[in-house]
Every structure is written in structure tokens, then in C-alpha cells.
Amino acid sequence: MKKGIHFLLLALLTLTLALPLTALADDAPVPDPSGASIGTAADVVGATAGAPTKEDMATLAEKEPLAAKLADVVGHNRISINMVWTLICGFLVMFMQAGFALAETGFTRAKNAGHTMAMNFMVYGIGMLGYWICGFALQMGGVGGVASLGGAQVLANEVSINIGGNEFGIFGATGFFLSGVSYDAVVFSLFLFQMVFMDTTATIPTGTMAERWTFKSFVPYAFFISMFVYPLYANWVWGGGWLSTLGKYFALGHGTVDFAGSSVVHMTGGVAALVGGMILGPRLGKYREDGTPNALPGHHIPMAVTGCFILAFGWFGFNAGSSLAGTDLRIGVVATNTMLASAAGAMSSMLYMWIRFGKPDISMIANGFLAGLVAITAPCAFVNSVSAVIIGAIAGVLLCLSVFFVEGTLKIDDPVGAISVHGVNGAFGLLSVGLFADGTYGDALNGVDGTVKGLFYGDGGQLVAQLIGICTNFVFVFLVMYVFFKVLNVIVPLRVKPEHELEGLDQYEVAVTAYPEFVLQKTHR
Numbered sequence: 001m002k003k004g005i006h007f008l009l010l011a012l013l014t015l016t017l018a019l020p021l022t023a024l025a026d027d028a029p030v031p032d033p034s035g036a037s038i039g040t041a042a043d044v045v046g047a048t049a050g051a052p053t054k055e056d057m058a059t060l061a062e063k064e065p066l067a068a069k070l071a072d073v074v075g076h077n078r079i080s081i082n083m084v085w086t087l088i089c090g091f092l093v094m095f096m097q098a099g100f101a102l103a104e105t106g107f108t109r110a111k112n113a114g115h116t117m118a119m120n121f122m123v124y125g126i127g128m129l130g131y132w133i134c135g136f137a138l139q140m141g142g143v144g145g146v147a148s149l150g151g152a153q154v155l156a157n158e159v160s161i162n163i164g165g166n167e168f169g170i171f172g173a174t175g176f177f178l179s180g181v182s183y184d185a186v187v188f189s190l191f192l193f194q195m196v197f198m199d200t201t202a203t204i205p206t207g208t209m210a211e212r213w214t215f216k217s218f219v220p221y222a223f224f225i226s227m228f229v230y231p232l233y234a235n236w237v238w239g240g241g242w243l244s245t246l247g248k249y250f251a252l253g254h255g256t257v258d259f260a261g262s263s264v265v266h267m268t269g270g271v272a273a274l275v276g277g278m279i280l281g282p283r284l285g286k287y288r289e290d291g292t293p294n295a296l297p298g299h300h301i302p303m304a305v306t307g308c309f310i311l312a313f314g315w316f317g318f319n320a321g322s323s324l325a326g327t328d329l330r331i332g333v334v335a336t337n338t339m340l341a342s343a344a345g346a347m348s349s350m351l352y353m354w355i356r357f358g359k360p361d362i363s364m365i366a367n368g369f370l371a372g373l374v375a376i377t378a379p380c381a382f383v384n385s386v387s388a389v390i391i392g393a394i395a396g397v398l399l400c401l402s403v404f405f406v407e408g409t410l411k412i413d414d415p416v417g418a419i420s421v422h423g424v425n426g427a428f429g430l431l432s433v434g435l436f437a438d439g440t441y442g443d444a445l446n447g448v449d450g451t452v453k454g455l456f457y458g459d460g461g462q463l464v465a466q467l468i469g470i471c472t473n474f475v476f477v478f479l480v481m482y483v484f485f486k487v488l489n490v491i492v493p494l495r496v497k498p499e500h501e502l503e504g505l506d507q508y509e510v511a512v513t514a515y516p517e518f519v520l521q522k523t524h525r
Contacts, residue, residue: 028154028156028181029153029156029181030154031154031181031183031187032151033183033184035083035185038076038079038150038186039072039075039076039077039078039080039150040071040072040075040076040150041068041072042075043076043078043079043150044071044074044075044078075150078327079148079149079150079151081326082324082326082327083149083185084326085325085326085327086149086189086193086321086324086325086326087192087193088317088321089316089318089320089321089322090189090192090196090317090321091317092316092321093197093200093314093317094196094199094314095313095314096196096200096310096311096315096318097120097124097196097200098307098310099307099308099309099310099311099312099314100120100200100203100307101116101117101121101307102306102307102310103207103303103304103311103366103370103416104116104120104207104210104307104416105117105120105307106298106299106300106301106302106303106304106306106307107207107298107363107416108211108299108415108416109296109298109504110300110514110515111503111504111506112211112504112505112506113299113300113506113514115210115211115215115505115506115510116206116211117514118215118509118512119203119206119210119213119215119218120203120206122218122222123199123202123203123206123218124199124203126219126222126223127195127198127199127203127223127225127226128195128199128226130224130227131195131199131226131227132177132195133227134176134227134228135227135228135231136175136178136191136194136231137172137173137176137182138171138173138227138231138232139171139172139194139198139231139234139235139238139239140152140155140190140191140194140235140239141155141157141171141172141173141174141176141239142155142156142157142158142159142160142169142171142172142173142241143155143158143172143238143240144156144158144240146186146324148323148325148327148328149186149189149190149324150186151184151185151186151187152184152186152187152190154174154182154184155172155174155175155182156174157172157174158170158172158239158240158241159172166245166249167245168241168242169235169239169240169241169244170232170235170241170242171231171232171239171241172240175187175191178191193321193324194234197234197261197265198226198230198231198234198265199226200261200265200266200269200318201264201266201268201269202225202226203269204269204270204272204273204418205221205269205276205418206218207273207415207416207417207418208274208277208412208414208415208416208418208419209273209280209494210415210416211283211415211501212280212281212283212284212495212496212501212505213276213280213494213495213496214492214494214495214496214509215509216492217488217489217492217493220488220492221276221484221485221488224484225272225481228480229272229477229480229481229484230264230268232476233263233264233268233472233473233476234268236256236472237256237263237469238258238264243255243465243468243469243472244256244446245447246465246468247446247447247448247462247465248446248448251461252461252462252468253448253453253459253461253462253466254452254462254465255446255448255465256430256465256466256469257378257382257433257437257442257445257446257452257462257466258377258378258429258430258433258469259322259334259377259378259380259381259382259433260318260319260334260378261318261322261377261378262374262375262376262378262379262426262427262428262429262430262432263378263426263427263429263469263470265377265426266374266377266421266422266426267422267426267429267430267470267473267474267477268426268477269418269422269426270418270419270421270422270424270426271423271474271477271478272477272481273414273418273422273423274419274423275477275482275485276481276485276494277412277414279482279486279494280495281413281495282412283413283415283501284498284501286413287411292408293407296415298363301363304363304366305366308366308367308369312369312373318377319334319338319376319381320335322334322381330381330441333381333441334380334381336385336388337380337381337383337384338376338377338380338388340376340385340388340389341372341373341376341380341389341391341392341395342369342370342376342392343369343372343389343392344372344388344389344391344393344395344396345368345369345370345371345372345375345392345393345395346365346366346368346369347368347393347396348368348392348393348394348396348397349364349365349368349371349396349397349400350364350365350396352396352397352400353365353400356400364399364403367399367403367416367417367420367421368395368396369396370421371392371395371396371398371399371420371421371425372391372392372393372395372396372425374395374421374422374425374426374429375391375392375394375425375426375428375429376391376392376395376429376432377426377429378429378430378432378433379391379433379436379437381441381442382436382437382442382452382454383432383436383437383438384440387432387436387438391428391429394428395425395429398420398424398425399417399420399421399425402419402420402424403417406419406420427470430466430469430470430473431463431466432454433452433454434454434455434462434465434466434467435454435455435456435463436456437452437453437457437459438453438454438457439451439452439453439457439458496508496509
């Protein structure tokens with residue numbers, strides 16, 4: 001196994017050194033590490049929105065030198081605003097990791113609080129390094145530029161297959177270790193923003209697999225999902241890959257559209273959690289002899305609810321930040337739709353539990369709140385407020401139905417409800433674009449003229465593209481993660497020893513006890 005790891009690192013290093021040589025051709029974009037030359041007169045109105053040609057600018061510089069200089073300043077400032085917006089939103093999304101840590105730990109038992117916190121903490125560091133090694137390159141290495149940030153044209157190597165004369169992108173091939181031509185101010189900013197999205201995916205299964213997952217098997221998982229699984233599907237939707245070209249080649253709307261990651265981020269994490277929960281098995285004592293589930297309540301509901309509010313706060317960066325442009329005033333619509341959907345999700349889950357069981361359930365309300373956020377993440381930029389509330393309300397009920405189905409029918413133990421919150425509602429969010437997109441936004445998205453419209457606004461092709469995206473995500477992530485967890489379980493056991501699980505994992509797995517004053521110490525004679 002060590003030889004295999006050494007070979008992989010050597011291959012990646014070779015690519016890192018070799019790819020810049022091909023990218024530095026005479027007509028190739030040149031990286032700008034300082035950012036000094038990023039943003040010019042061509043960016044005053046946007047590089048794709050009637051920007052002046054080089055010849056136009058040469059003429060202007062000759063006849064009106066002051067006007068040309070002012071245009072450069074305005075263009076640079078426009079790109080600067082967009083970059084600052086993108087970075088601040090990335091910082092907000094990073095803070096969501098604290099929300100996940102608190103929510104997952106609060107929904108699990110006190111004897112495992114330190115272990116659950118440790119996974120949520122280290123998935124950030126491990127995931128970031130894995131994404132830096134090759135994940136970012138595989139995802140964004142062929143995106144070909146980000147107009148709103150005035151650069152990233154050096155990310156221009158997409159590995160594709162040709163079918164019927166059409167190029168279908170599979171993965172990117174520039175940006176390994178953020179070195180070579182990817183040493184560029186825009187590329188680094190894009191890396192930060194995309195990395196924190198990936199980290200959300202990676203942390204989702206830690207909730208489903210909590211309280212019985214060995215830390216030594218968690219570590220290779222975090223590398224694997226950040227280096228390969230997440231980046232490949234993300235490339236197909238966001239990096240210029242084949243799902244994004246379904247509209248251009250087959251007239252299926254604008255191809256698979258996922259504005260901020262209902263499928264790319266949340267469904268990917270939810271499906272990975274589903275596989276992990278299946279293979280790992282339920283916690284000891286979760287099911288009675290007749291197969292009916294036992295409740296294993298979380299130890300700190302205020303902590304969990306606080307975590308959910310932190311997640312909602314970070315979600316404004318998650319969704320509105322996905323514009324990658326503070327100068328795109330649609331961000332106001334995106335942020336408001338996000339807020340409304342979360343409220344509707346909390347309300348509908350509360351009413352469902354109240355009507356069915358006679359009392360509202362705060363844990364289900366909190367998860368319904370998150371379900372609304374997950375579901376609106378893909379369509380937030382393409383729908384109106386009424387649709388946002390409908391999407392959130394449906395998500396809250398779907399959450400409740402799914403939790404009982406996963407627990408009672410599938411017999412999968414999910415301590416925090418991550419499969420239902422992220423997996424089920426991630427799929428619903430992608431579907432919602434194909435139903436509710438109202439045609440007011442998204443002109444020329446994925447190279448297709450016109451705005452994004454769903455079935456209810458006249459474009460059934462968009463719905464088909466969304467369904468293809470959902471099916472692709474489920475099949476790809478499920479199969480790859482199933483094989484990975486099965487193989488890993490042979491090499492490094494996934495499950496802790498029964499006696500450790502009964503006593504609690506804190507000391508055995510991470511050498512710390514979260515609540516030492518409440519734990520009875522063993523007496524040694």
C-alpha cells in the first residue's frame with residue numbers, strides 16, 4: 001500500500017512539473033501571482049458582455065489616453081469588488097464547519113462528543129490538503145476562466161472524450177499542488193472558495209457514521225473524497241464537464257444546473273453517508289430484537305440548534321457567494337430566497353411532527369430548517385420568493401418522511417439525519433431547478449442562449465437535464481464509495497470494538513474525554 005501511495009505522489013508531482021511546460025506556449029495565458037494586471041477596461045462591463053476588443057483599446061489609448069487609463073481603473077475595481085465578495089463568502093462557508101461540529105456533536109451522545117468533534121475538526125485539515133494535492137485540479141483544471149473574477153484562464157486543460165464529434169469533459173488537468181501556471185491570484189481565490197464547499201461534502205458522512213467509526217479509517221476517507229469523488233462530479237457540473245454541456249449538445253435546457261451545490265455538495269455527501277451507514281451498521285442498542293428502532297437521544301440539543309443557526313448564517317455565503325460577483329445584484333434575491341426556504345422548512349417539519357405525534361419535535365424542526373436550506377441551494381438564483389417558500393416547505397416534510405424511512409425501513413442508523421437532510425433534499429433541490437426556474441436569470445449559462453426555465457415555465461428539457469444529474473450523482477457516488485469503504489474495511493477496519501463503543505470512543509479513539517467530570521473513572525487494583 002505504501003508503494004502505491006508513493007507512486008501516486010510521484011505521478012502527481014510529475015504532472016505538476018510537466019503541465020506548466022505545455023501551458024506556457026506563446027499564445028497561452030500567463031499567470032499573475034500579484035493580481036496587478038487583473039481587471040482592465042475589458043472588465044468594465046464584463047469580458048463576455050460586449051467588452052471592447054484589443055484593437056478598440058489600442059485606438060482608445062492612442063486618441064484618449066486618460067479615458068483608457070480610467071477604464072482600466074474601473075475594470076480593475078470591478079474585479080476587485082468581485083474578488084473581495086468571493087473571499088468573504090468563502091470565509092462564511094468556512095465558519096459553517098463550526099456549525100456542523102456543534103450540530104453533529106449535540107445530536108450524538110456525551111460519551112462520544114470528543115470523537116465527533118475530532119472528526120469535524122480534522123476533516124477540514126485533511127480535506128484541504130487532499131484538495132490542494134489534486135482535488136482542485138481535477139475539478140477546476142479545465143474550467144477555462146472565470147469572467148467575473150477577470151482571470152483563471154490558465155486553468156485550461158480539460159481531459160475529454162469525443163463522442164459523435166462532441167467533446168465531453170471528464171476531469172481537469174491543471175492546478176496540482178496550486179503550482180506552476182496555477183500560481184495566480186484569481187486561481188488561489190477560486191481555490192479557497194471551492195475548497196470550503198468541498199469540505200462541506202466531506203463532513204456530512206461524519207454525522208451518519210458517528211459513535212462507531214474508527215478514526216484511523218476516517219483519515220483515508222477524508223483524503224479520498226476530497227481528492228477524487230467530490231472533484232469529479234463537481235467537474236461535470238461546475239468545471240466545464242459533460243453534465244454542463246447537455247444543453248449545448250442535446251438542447252436539454254442549460255445542461256445540469258446547480259447554482260450553489262444541492263447535488264454537487266449536499267447530495268454527494270448524503271449518498272456517501274448512505275453507503276457508509278449501510279456498511280458500518282447501526283450503533284449497539286439501536287434496534288430491538290423485533291427490528292423496531294430504539295431512540296438514542298443526543299446529549300445537547302441547545303448545542304445542536306446553535307450549530308444549525310451557525311450553518312444558516314454561513315449559508316448566505318454559500319448561496320449568494322456562488323455568484324462569484326459582488327457586482328451581480330441578483331445576490332439580494334439569492335439571499336432572501338435562502339432565508340425564506342429555511343423558515344418554510346422549519347415550519348413544515350414542525351407542523352408535520354405536531355400533527356402526526358401531537359407535539360413539535362425540536363430536533364426535527366432544526367433538521368427541517370437545514371433541509372430547506374439544502375433544497376434551495378441549487379435553485380436559489382433562478383426562482384421567485386413564492387417558489388422558494390414552496391421548495392422549503394416540501395423539503396421540511398420530505399425530511400421527516402425520509403428520516404422514518406431510512407431508520408425504519410432501510411434499517412440504517414443515522415444519528416444526525418444527514419442522509420435525509422443532505423442526500424434526499426440535495427436531489428430535490430436539483431429537481432426544483434427543472435420545475436420552478438422562472439426564466440429571469442442565467443442568460444448564456446453553460447454556453448446556451450437565453451435564461452434558465454423549468455417545466456412550469458415552459459422548458460421540459462431543463463427538467464430532463466436535472467434528472468440526468470441526479471441519477472449520475474447517485475450511481476457514481478454510491479458505486480465508488482461502496483467499493484472504497486469495502487476495500488478500506490479489509491485494510492483498516494471501519495468499526496470500533498464493541499466494548500469501546502459501549503464505553504464511549506473519546507479516550508479510545510482520540511485520547512480525550514469531552515466531559516471528564518461526568519465520567520466514572522475505572523478503579524484499578
